[in-house]
Amino acid sequence: MKKVLLSLGYVLLLVIAAAAGFAAYVAVTGIPTYAPGHVNLKVEVVPAKVERGRKYASMLCISCHLDPSTGKLTGKRLADVPAVFGEAYSRNITRNPVFGIGSWTDGELAYLLRTGITRTGRYTPPWMPKYPHMSDDDLESIIAFLRSDDPVIAPVSLNPPGISKPSFLTKFLTHSAFKPLPYPESPIVTPAMSDEIPYGKYLSVNLGCFACHSANFRTVNELEPEKSAGYMGGGNPLPDLSGQIVRSANITPDETGLARWSEADFTRAVRTGIRPDHTVLRYPMSPMPELSEADTAAIYAYLRTVPKIHNVVARAELPAVVAGSVQGKALYYRYGCNSCHGDNGVGVGDLRRATLDYPTDPQLEAFIRHASSFKPGTKMPDWNGIIADNEYAPLIAYVRQLERVTESAK
Numbered sequence: 001m002k003k004v005l006l007s008l009g010y011v012l013l014l015v016i017a018a019a020a021g022f023a024a025y026v027a028v029t030g031i032p033t034y035a036p037g038h039v040n041l042k043v044e045v046v047p048a049k050v051e052r053g054r055k056y057a058s059m060l061c062i063s064c065h066l067d068p069s070t071g072k073l074t075g076k077r078l079a080d081v082p083a084v085f086g087e088a089y090s091r092n093i094t095r096n097p098v099f100g101i102g103s104w105t106d107g108e109l110a111y112l113l114r115t116g117i118t119r120t121g122r123y124t125p126p127w128m129p130k131y132p133h134m135s136d137d138d139l140e141s142i143i144a145f146l147r148s149d150d151p152v153i154a155p156v157s158l159n160p161p162g163i164s165k166p167s168f169l170t171k172f173l174t175h176s177a178f179k180p181l182p183y184p185e186s187p188i189v190t191p192a193m194s195d196e197i198p199y200g201k202y203l204s205v206n207l208g209c210f211a212c213h214s215a216n217f218r219t220v221n222e223l224e225p226e227k228s229a230g231y232m233g234g235g236n237p238l239p240d241l242s243g244q245i246v247r248s249a250n251i252t253p254d255e256t257g258l259a260r261w262s263e264a265d266f267t268r269a270v271r272t273g274i275r276p277d278h279t280v281l282r283y284p285m286s287p288m289p290e291l292s293e294a295d296t297a298a299i300y301a302y303l304r305t306v307p308k309i310h311n312v313v314a315r316a317e318l319p320a321v322v323a324g325s326v327q328g329k330a331l332y333y334r335y336g337c338n339s340c341h342g343d344n345g346v347g348v349g350d351l352r353r354a355t356l357d358y359p360t361d362p363q364l365e366a367f368i369r370h371a372s373s374f375k376p377g378t379k380m381p382d383w384n385g386i387i388a389d390n391e392y393a394p395l396i397a398y399v400r401q402l403e404r405v406t407e408s409a410k
Contacts, residue, residue, distance in 0.1 A: 031166060031174045033121040037183060039107035043143045053145030055290045056138060058377075059207060060129065063286060065090045066152065067161075068350035073152050074100075075160030079241050079342070080284050081127045082217065086167035088127050089160040093146065096155035101146065109143050115180045123180055125166050126173065130222055132181045134206045135190035173218070181222060193294055200302030203295055212236055212284070213248045226306075233257070233309030238284050240339035241347040246282045246316045254308035258300075266303075267296040272372070273381040280381050282316055283339035283348065287379045289372070328398025331391050335383075345402040349380060354403050364399070365392045 043049070065073040074092045081088040094100040101109065108119040116130045117123055124130075131139060146153055166174075191198040204210065211220050215230030216237075225231070234250035234257070250257035258266065265276040273280050273287035281287065291299075316336075332338060345351035358364035368387070371380035387395065 030171050031123055031125060034117050034123060034180055036108075036117060036119050036121045037111040037115065039111050039183065041105075041107040041110050041140075043106045043140045043147065045144045045147045049137075049141045049144035050148045050150075052138065053141035053143065053148075054150065056142050056206075057145050058290050059288055061093070061142070062152065063348055065093050068346055068348075068352075070156060070158065071152070072154060072156050074156050074158045077160075077162055078127060079243070079347075080239050082237065082239060084167060085125070085127060085170045085217075087162070087165040088125065089162045089164050092156065092158060092160060094153045094156045095147070096157055099157050099159055100153075100155060102155060106140075106143050106147075109146065110139060111183060113139060113142070114183050117180050123174060125164065125170055126178050126217065129208055129211070130181050131206060132184065132223060133188065133202070133225075135188045135202075137190055138206070177218070193298065196298045196301045197305060198302075200298030200300070203291075204299050204302055207288075209251070209299075212238060213251050230309060230311070232303065232306050233311045234313045235311055240283045240316075240336075241342040242338045244316060244339070246284070246339065247313050248285070250309060250311045250313050251303055252306050252309045252311075253304050254310050256310055256312045257308070258303060263297055263300045266300040267293055270296045270299070273379070274386070278386055280336060280383075280386060282336045286340070286348070287381060289377050289379065326394075326398070327391075328394035328396075328401070331387075331395045332398050332402075335387060335395075337395075345399070351399055351403050354399055361393070361396050364396050368392065368396075 062073065064078060065075055067074045067076040073094050075090040078088040078090055092100045095102040097103040104119060112118055112124070113131050113134075115132075116128060191202050193199050205225050210225040210228055210231060211217065211222075213232050213234050213236065214220060214228040215233065215235055219229035221227040230236075232250070232252045233254075234248045236248040237245045238248055240246050253259050261269075261276060269275050269281060271287060271289050271291060271293075273285075275281065316339075341347040341349055341351055354364055358367050367374050368380075369384035369392075370382050371378050372382055
């Protein structure tokens with residue numbers, strides 16, 4: 001018996017030593033590199049492709065790469081990446097040949113978007129989405145947009161404001177669970193819009209609905225999304241731009257999910273950000289006005305087919321900073337303005353432009369009430385009928401104050 005126990009002890013020591021050695025290796029080597037791929041591809045930059053690419057880039061690329069300070073896709077700190085993954089910055093993807101992607105070939109861009117491997121062999125961390133299921137036409141359309149003369153990708157000689165610092169967990173996962181995805185061996189075709197459920201599934205997968213709305217990013221299956229733990233059942237803890245945790249919604253057809261939502265309810269929520277109960281979706285879920293009603297109808301039809309998951313997801317609570325705040329600041333947080341604009345007003349939407357664009361309070365109030373009328377395609381919800389009439393004045397006063405504080409700190 002003693003010999004058996006002694007042998008087991010040696011085995012345990014060996015396991016511990018191997019684990020410690022692997023941990024040390026991961027910590028030292030960081031995120032692994034791979035042999036870069038070679039794809040022979042030349043994308044035709046024509047208006048139809050550019051416009052379709054703009055639609056997808058607006059939903060998949062711009063919010064992460066757009067720096068409010070430059071107004072271009074020069075990269076920024078990704079404040080909504082969970083802290084467990086470390087500190088993350090997006091890259092400059094303007095047409096600049098040195099700082100951006102101006103010197104990249106179409107094949108190099110396609111290989112990166114499919115597999116997660118850059119032209120130098122660097123593997124992009126988990127916060128950079130990969131698109132192994134996107135059709136060839138849609139992928140090429142995104143590349144066509146990145147080659148276009150759109151102002152947001154005009155060449156800028158600027159590095160992002162910081163360097164990503166992946167955590168040990170991120171490094172460990174890239175050595176174990178998260179690996180480069182295979183480049184498709186055969187063409188991928190977009191399902192016909194008339195084939196509603198397959199088309200809805202295609203959109204939901206390529207928009208990354210499963211990644212946010214499943215149980216946790218650590219258990220997401222990019223190659224086989226439906227095998228992700230808690231597929232579409234919500235509960236994934238996502239930080240907003242204030243660092244507050246917002247858990248993703250259950251979007252299965254269960255009574256704790258979308259069972260009581262009509263197609264019209266779903267379309268309004270996805271395209272405008274307004275729920276059936278007249279509350280507003282919280283960032284990181286942003287409205288997608290780029291989607292047509294046919295698109296959202298197809299996604300809704302697909303979601304009605306996924307297995308039900310009974311999971312009550314609590315809405316985010318007001319942060320402690322609201323307690324004892326002046327009325328304007330309390331309203332800013334109560335309505336979730338901070339989730340998009342951040343605590344300092346410089347987030348997805350930069351409030352430093354409020355005075356420049358809307359110099360009088362009535363003008364700014366009109367914009368807040370009917371943002372889509374002023375800026376078609378904006379991701380800012382129309383707040384008319386949601387914010388009470390007597391709340392606009394104190395809220396706008398706080399926005400003006402926030403703008404002055406932010407400008408003085410520059």
